[in-house]
Amino acid sequence: MSLTAELRSAGREPPLHLNLQLAPGAASVVRWLRILPAKRLVAQVEIGGQHRLLKLFIAAGSQRHCEREASGLRALHEQNIPTPELIGEGELEGGGRYLLSAYLGGAETLQQQWDALNTREPGDGEALALLGQALALIATMHSRGLVQTDLHLGNFLRHHEQVYVIDGDAVQALSPGAPLSAEQAEDNLAIFFAQLDPEWDAFCELLLIGYLQHNPLALNPDRLAAQIARVRQRRLDDFLSKTLRDCTQFSVSRSWGRFTAVVREQCQRLAVVLSSPDDALAIQPLLKDGGSSTVGQVTVDGETVVIKRYNIKGIVHWLKRFWRPSRAWHSWLAAHRLQFLGIATPAPLAMVEQRFGPLRRRAWLVTEYCSGVDLLRYLGEDGQRLPDDAAAAAMLRLFAQLVQARISHGDLKATNLLWWDGKVVLIDLDAMQAHASDAGWQRAWQKDRQRFIRNWPAGSPLAGWLDERLPRL
Missing domain, CATH: 3.30.200.20 (Phosphorylase Kinase; domain 1)
Known part of the structure; x- marks a missing residue:
């Protein structure tokens, strides 16, 4: 069995200790970093005492994918966009191909740094700063005619205070050396912003101030907002389909x-x-x-x-x-x-x-398991006590999110909302719906709204407080 065939048949468990003969020398796998069964493997390897990053392309169309990855990396180098150096490429026994590039020891993706933030609440200073670093590099790419079609924080790598672009497979040179048009930039920025929770949409213009310092363009905020919504919906549909089929996640x-x-x-x-x-x-x-x-x-x-x-x-x-x-x-x-x-x-x-x-x-x-207490117990059944500032903000935030997403719960008993860790958590989703039509959404929302207020006696201070503050559409 050839090496490529062996790696394909290994599925999600390629050999832990693998030695490969590559043109630059004998490579020994130190650890596997990413595994896409029968398609692509990414490993940290040692060659001649130095650590490198090795990508193995083992699918039937390995040559096409390898060439596209190499082409994207070269386009980044040609436009002086920071990316790990491409060291070598070649064929594997049995029809596969490989790319060898510099390994940046101790580097972290911006996604890893994002996940490590104390809070990723919309508008948080640290979160804004991290997103700004990615947008500065995106702006530089756009000013030099490049886009990354898989634009997310995991495709930016920080090493010694320098941010690098990775994943050349998704890099396209639309107008090498010349700035993108405003529409091209908006389409690509929409991919980036659509990765964030919808509550971040209100901060797009603030985040774009840093982008425009590196790539001054007359962006259309209304068109950008529409593109973000379109991309987010496509991503959501793709994600939900993945939850029902065998895949990486x-x-x-x-x-x-x-x-x-x-x-x-x-x-x-x-x-x-x-x-x-x-x-x-x-x-x-x-x-x-x-x-x-x-x-x-x-x-x-x-x-x-x-x-x-x-x-x-x-x-x-x-x-x-x-x-x-x-x-x-x-x-x-x-x-x-x-x-x-x-x-x-x-x-x-x-x-x-x-x-x-x-x-x-x-x-x-x-x-x-969520150990929170339901809102009926937390706020009291008699409706005489108003929520404190933290609970009020969390409750109103949840309803604003549901309205923005046009989601109805279908059974908004107070016992189906839990106060836990500073958030109001929604449970018992058997009747939940995401609505496409305006009429259906408004009917369902009014029913949810009225059902939630009815958890407390009519005329009680809490029922009145909720009636004043919950969105009416």
């Missing part, structure tokens, strides 16, 4: 009797629970044991998760539900939608459907 398996989707990094930890979720529920005290659902919390590796089983109450109930996606399926997608949009909800970890061929039966949803 999710492990999905199907059989005649079962469908399972799980966040890949949770596979090993949840293996026992997912193999028999009812056994896990049976040995734990239940949070809820109703006709339509059963909910329990389970400790796994020292951490608590919540299992919700969606029950079939009888043959009539099954006849109404067997032909459509289960409530677990719906809640799985709803929770990932909220997380994508930066709306607080317990992290969805796994979903299981029991099936008979295409027919659905019982289903289970596994989420992280």
